[in-house]
């Protein structure tokens with residue numbers, strides 16, 4: 588089946604490069620004036636197998652469409668182009684929760700394209716690493732096993748290894764929630780609170796991720812896999828992560844380029860609203876939501892998290 592990637596940012600472009608090892612791939616972007624080298628992936632030239640186009644009608648002739656758009660842009664994009672997306676195999680790579688609907692990408696897609704086969708591709712993977720052909724392992728989540736197996740074959744390469752799961756909720760929530768915790772980890776390091784505090788944030792953040800995701804039907808083992816713990820580990824420990832760097836800037840009291848995609852900021856607000864609605868305790872997410880909107884100081888957030896009532900782990 589032919590493959591197109593919708594969204595020519597860092598990740599869409601990296602995936603196009605990787606998957607083109609298996610055959611021709613179309614990469615659609617609304618601005619492709621950069622030609623064969625995307626400035627978001629400097630120094631990397633697209634292989635001949637990748638066709639870049641700004642013609643969405645042409646790109647959506649492919650049967651499998653990878654949606655590589657930021658989570659907060661996905662809903663509007665789906666609604667605007669719904670007529671081109673019906674009956675397709677739609678694979679979301681967005682790692683966030685929609686702020687207006689309080690749902691993950693798979694639910695957004697299902698609402699607009701009820702006949703589509705829906706999957707999620709997620710896991711620990713910096714675009715630059717994938718684009719350079721470094722070995723990477725991802726999770727492909729799809730409730731329909733035959734489609735999951737077909738997508739796994741179609742999108743795996745000798746350096747991009749996909750594991751599959753039917754747990755779409757767990758996979759997409761792991762990817763969304765780890766971005767929130769990565770901001771918190773960045774704050775901790777930026778503020779000079781140290782590596783021990785970062786380990787505490789990662790561990791208690793993982794507890795929050797698991798609490799919300801399992802409440803919404805996810806399997807705990809999915810959260811412990813590549814899409815949850817794997818991506819959490821990567822993003823909380825690497826300055827390659829935009830979410831981590833955004834948190835670091837908050838911790839240092841520095842400005843951060845508002846044009847940079849930082850999924851965890853809006854997702855922290857969505858998670859906080861969702862947790863309130865569901866009666867769940869998500870204190871780290873709540874602090875990240877406040878910090879990223881300028882609604883709390885780093886000192887207040889640290890004091891709040893450290894002086895909550897003592898409890899069992």
Ligand SMILES: NC(=O)C1=CN([C@@H]2O[C@H](COP(=O)(O)OP(=O)(O)OC[C@H]3O[C@@H](n4cnc5c(N)ncnc54)[C@H](OP(=O)(O)O)[C@@H]3O)[C@@H](O)[C@H]2O)C=CC1
Pocket residue numbers: 594595596597598599616617618627655656657658660663664680681682683712713714715847848850
């Ligand atoms: N970068 C990474 O390492 C990874 C990213 N992801 C996830 O992939 C998703 C995309 O991230 P990434 O590629 O890095 O982000 P980028 O900021 O690099 O690119 C975002 C892309 O989305 C496009 N876009 C934004 N809004 C719209 C819209 N309304 N219609 C059409 N195109 C739009 C932008 O177009 P324009 O340039 O015209 O604004 C741009 O090409 C995110 O959810 C991210 O979490 C997942 C794994 C790794």
Ligand SMILES: O=C(CO)COP(=O)(O)O
Pocket residue numbers: 682710711712713714766769818821822827828829830831848849850
């Ligand atoms: O999701 C990612 C790595 O798996 C990319 O993280 P950032 O969006 O924080 O750069």
